Every structure is written in C-alpha cells, then in structure tokens.
Amino acid sequence: MSNLFALIDCDNFFVSCERLFRPDLNCRGIVVLSSNDGCVVSRSQEAKALGIPMGAPAFLYRHFFRDHDIVVFSANFELYGDISRRLLSYLTSLTPSVEAYSVDEAFVGLAGITAHNWQKWGQSVRTEINREIGIPVSIGIANTKTLAKLAAWHAKRTPDLGGVLQLDPTGIMHYLAETPLEEIWGVGRRLAPRLKAAGVHTALDVQRLRPRFAEQLMGLHGRQLVSELSGQSSHPIADNNQPRKSIMHGRMFGEDTTDWTVIEAAAVTLTAKATLRLRREGLLAKRAGIFISTNRHKPGYRRWFEQIRLEPPTADGGSIAEQLLLALRKEIHATIAFHRLSILLDELTSDKWLQTSLLKSQSPQLIALSGRRLQAVDSLNNRYGPRMVRYAAEDLSASWQPKRALRSPRYTTEWSELPII
DNA sequence: TCTGGGGTCCTAGGACCC
DNA sequence: TCTGGGGTCCTAGGACCC
Numbered sequence: 365m366s367n368l369f370a371l372i373d374c375d376n377f378f379v380s381c382e383r384l385f386r387p388d389l390n391c392r393g394i395v396v397l398s399s400n401d402g403c404v405v406s407r408s409q410e411a412k413a414l415g416i417p418m419g420a421p422a423f424l425y426r427h428f429f430r431d432h433d434i435v436v437f438s439a440n441f442e443l444y445g446d447i448s449r450r451l452l453s454y455l456t457s458l459t460p461s462v463e464a465y466s467v468d469e470a471f472v473g474l475a476g477i478t479a480h481n482w483q484k485w486g487q488s489v490r491t492e493i494n495r496e497i498g499i500p501v502s503i504g505i506a507n508t509k510t511l512a513k514l515a516a517w518h519a520k521r522t523p524d525l526g527g528v529l530q531l532d533p534t535g536i537m538h539y540l541a542e543t544p545l546e547e548i549w550g551v552g553r554r555l556a557p558r559l560k561a562a563g564v565h566t567a568l569d570v571q572r573l574r575p576r577f578a579e580q581l582m583g584l585h586g587r588q589l590v591s592e593l594s595g596q597s598s599h600p601i602a603d604n605n606q607p608r609k610s611i612m613h614g615r616m617f618g619e620d621t622t623d624w625t626v627i628e629a630a631a632v633t634l635t636a637k638a639t640l641r642l643r644r645e646g647l648l649a650k651r652a653g654i655f656i657s658t659n660r661h662k663p664g665y666r667r668w669f670e671q672i673r674l675e676p677p678t679a680d681g682g683s684i685a686e687q688l689l690l691a692l693r694k695e696i697h698a699t700i701a702f703h704r705l706s707i708l709l710d711e712l713t714s715d716k717w718l719q720t721s722l723l724k725s726q727s728p729q730l731i732a733l734s735g736r737r738l739q740a741v742d743s744l745n746n747r748y749g750p751r752m753v754r755y756a757a758e759d760l761s762a763s764w765q766p767k768r769a770l771r772s773p774r775y776t777t778e779w780s781e782l783p784i785i
Numbered sequence: 786t787c788t789g790g791g792g793t794c795c796t797a798g799g800a801c802c803c
Numbered sequence: 804t805c806t807g808g809g810g811t812c813c814t815a816g817g818a819c820c821c
Contacts, residue, residue, distance in 0.1 A: 397789090398788090398789035398790075399789050399790065400787095400788090400789070401787085402787080402788055402789055403788050403789065405789070405790095419788080419789090420788090421787075421788040422787075422788080423786075423787035423788075424787085424788085426787085439789085441790095465820085465821080466792095466820075466821040467821075468821075469821075549819090549820080550818095550819065550820080551819085552818065552819050552820080553818095553819095554817080554818060554819085555818075555819085582818095583795065583796070583818090584794095584795070584796090585794085585795075585818085585819085608792085608793095609792085609793075610791090610792075610793085611791090611792095612790080612791050612792070613790085613791080614789095614790070614791085615789090615790085616788090616789065616790090619786090659788090660788085661787095661788055704789095706790090706791095766789090
C-alpha cells in the first residue's frame with residue numbers, strides 16, 4: 365500500500381503525435397499552430413532550442429520558420445484526441461484509479477499497484493508507453509498531486525533522470541529549492557508577483573510559509589498549496605465520470621466580418637456542435653449564452669454577452685441558437701467587424717429527469733416531438749457521417765471557418781486519410 | 786493582413802430575508 | 804432623529820489549469 369500519485373505527462377504532445385506518422389521528422393524543428401493558424405502551441409526540442417516561445421504569433425515568425433527550416437503544422441485535434449484516448453486506455457489497464465487531467469496529462473493513484481521500486485516502475489511504464497503508443501512521456505511520482513507535477517517538471521529537464529523522478533523525503537528539499545515559483549501547479553501570472561513581493565521565490569519558500577500567511581496571500585488555495593508541498597494530500601484523484609458543469613464552444617473567424625448572415629451561420633453551427641456534445645453526454649442545459657467580440661489586439665476592442673434561460677431545459681440546438689441570435693440582435697446596431705463568437709451552455713442537468721416549469725408550461729407533446737426529431741437527426745448522422753443532416757442556416761456562409769492550411773491527415777480517425785505504406 | 790480554445794473553482798458584493 | 808446583526812443565495816469577475 366502507498367499513498368503515492370504519479371503524473372504521466374507527454375513530451376511536446378502535439379509535435380510527438382505528428383512525428384508518430386512522420387518519423388522522417390524526428391530530428392527536425394517542428395511547431396504546431398493553434399486554431400486559425402494563430403500562434404505556436406507545441407514545439408519540438410529543436411524548436412525550443414532555437415528560442416521560439418510558447419504562444420508565439422505565427423505571423424511574426426513566418427520568416428524565422430522558413431530561415432531555420434522549421435516544419436509547421438496546423439493543429440489536428442482529431443488525431444491528438446485519438447492518441448490521448450489510447451494513452452488513457454493503457455493507463456486504465458494498470459489501475460482504475462486514473463484521472464485524465466488534460467489532453468496530454470493524467471494522474472494515476474498508485475495505492476492499488478504493488479512495486480518495490482517506484483523509480484523502476486516508472487521507467488517500465490515509460491518504456492511500454494513508448495513501445496505501445498509511440499509517445500515519449502515524463503513521469504513524476506510523489507505523495508501529492510502538486511509534488512507529482514513538480515517531479516515531472518524536473519524529470520523533463522534533467523537528462524540524467526531518464527524521464528522519471530520519484531520525490532522521496534531525502535531528495536525533496538533539493539528539488540523544492542530548485543523549482544521557481546512560476547512552475548508550481550496553482551501559481552500563475554497574478555500570484556507570482558504578489559508572492560515575490562513577500563520574499564517568496566521558490567517552491568521551498570512556499571512550503572515553509574505559515575498556513576495563515578499563505579491564506580492571506582492566496583486565499584484558501586494558499587493553505588492547500590502549503591500542505592500539498594509538505595506531502596499532505598488535499599487533492600484526491602478526481603472521478604472522470606462526474607458530469608460536466610458547462611460546455612463552451614467558440615471560434616475566432618477566419619476573417620473578421622460585419623455581415624449578420626455570417627454571424628448567424630457561425631452561431632448556428634457552433635450551437636449545433638455544442639448541443640450534440642450535450643446529447644451525447646445525456647445532458648440538458650438550463651441556460652445558454654452567446655459571446656461575440658471584436659479583435660482584442662486592435663483599438664476599440666468591444667465585446668457583448670447575452671444570456672437566456674431555457675425553459676424547459678433543452679439540448680435542441682436550433683431553438684437555442686434562434687433565441688440567442690434574437691437576444692444578440694437587439695444589442696448590436698452599428699456595423700462592426702466581428703472577430704470571434706462563442707456559445708456557452710451551463711446549468712447542465714441530466715436528461716433522465718426533466719423538470720418542467722409550472723408557470724411557463726410547454727406542452728409535453730411538443731417536448732417529446734423535439735426529442736424525437738433530434739434523435740432522428742443524430743442517428744442519421746451517426747450512420748452516414750457527421751453533419752449529413754444539419755440546419756440550413758449553417759450553410760449561409762462558410763467564410764467564418766478558421767484557417768488550418770497545414771493540417772496533417774487524420775491518420776487514425778478517417779478511413780479516407782489512413783496512412784499509406 | 787496575420788495573436789487559440791475549453792474548462793473549474795473561489796471570492797466579493799449585492800439582494801433579500803428575519 | 805436615531806438605524807443591528809446574521810444568514811442565504813446569486814452573479815460577475817478573477818484566478819488558475821492545460
């Protein structure tokens with residue numbers, strides 16, 4: 365028995381996924397760009413060594429990429445999502461105590477696993493992931509999730525460790541002292557300056573804070589941080605089956621637009637996608653919001669947010685989009701170049717128990733009809749391909765669709781894009 | 786010309802109640 | 804004229820994460 369946590373953290377995840385099907389790129393500088401080919405979200409070691417920062421705007425680096433022979437990809441989220449699922453399924457074969465923390469990281473509770481030497485256990489897991497899935501990972505092992513994150517950070521940067529670090533009581537002080545404040549899980553760009561002003565510069569300094577003072581500096585969160593860094597766990601492995609609390613779906617437009625028709629097409633398409641996720645997870649939304657803004661990098665930046673109540677709760681994209689657009693239209697008069705639009709669904713509830721309103725009662729027949737229509741659409745789309753049946757408004761314009769000119773094939777999720785040997 | 790997308794949690798303050 | 808104390812709930816905004 366042990367109360368240890370492991371963090372499995374993929375190295376340069378998006379780049380590693382691209383290399384999986386392009387071994388010819390193994391020693392090349394590679395970057396992967398965000399949606400709309402906007403900025404750099406993943407870099408190979410070679411690209412990092414050249415000094416390309418995370419989040420670098422792609423347009424500023426176009427010449428740099430060319431001059432340094434950097435291979436550039438648009439993000440291929442279908443591929444990354446699929447590889448991520450494979451990793452998760454491998455980890456779940458070791459123990460059910462797995463928390464998918466993000467697309468490229470997972471926590472594993474080690475209580476149910478027996479091993480004499482955790483460092484060796486980590487090495488073997490790492491080797492096996494490399495063999496079975498083909499993605500390099502770093503592994504941190506410690507008594508708390510915060511320390512496991514910290515261990516993985518060092519495992520990535522210290523070649524002698526071979527990609528795995530277990531923080532045991534003898535070595536822990538050294539690594540805490542060597543961890544800059546900003547690298548602690550839970551200390552971001554706002555807290556860091558506040559802590560520095562109080563003379564706190566490393567993870568060891570934070571660990572040594574008096575809990576009351578930590579709470580003054582960082583709120584409740586600070587107290588937990590001190591205890592987590594001291595080896596007292598306050599964050600257990602989270603249950604991935606907990607229903608989600610909100611769904612947000614948005615896009616920056618391929619080009620700015622003043623055209624209401626384009627806004628409509630974007631809003632309906634994004635709402636349809638968001639409500640499809642809702643239905644797949646057996647949820648209904650009680651509230652929806654639409655968020656639209658101009659380019660925040662240009663002067664005169666403005667944004668609008670309209671929220672509506674959904675009575676009864678629904679997963680019907682057409683009806684939600686219609687109400688949202690109606691609400692938005694009332695607020696927007698001038699012709700403005702819009703840059704980005706998002707849909708938010710929240711106050712989610714299970715579709716098993718439908719709470720109908722007493723006052724604004726809608727006929728049960730009507731609700732049932734909408735449910736059957738959505739079911740029919742979903743089953744047609746499952747059978748014949750996504751978006752085979754869709755709202756006409758989705759096709760009013762495609763000009764808002766983001767650019768992804770340099771996307772690699774969806775090797776593992778599209779029959780027509782299978783790799784050819 | 787060109788700068789991403791999707792989440793969760795905590796807190797402060799206001800409205801309202803007795 | 805004077806104007807307490809304590810509680811709950813909701814929301815917007817801020818902070819964090821990847």
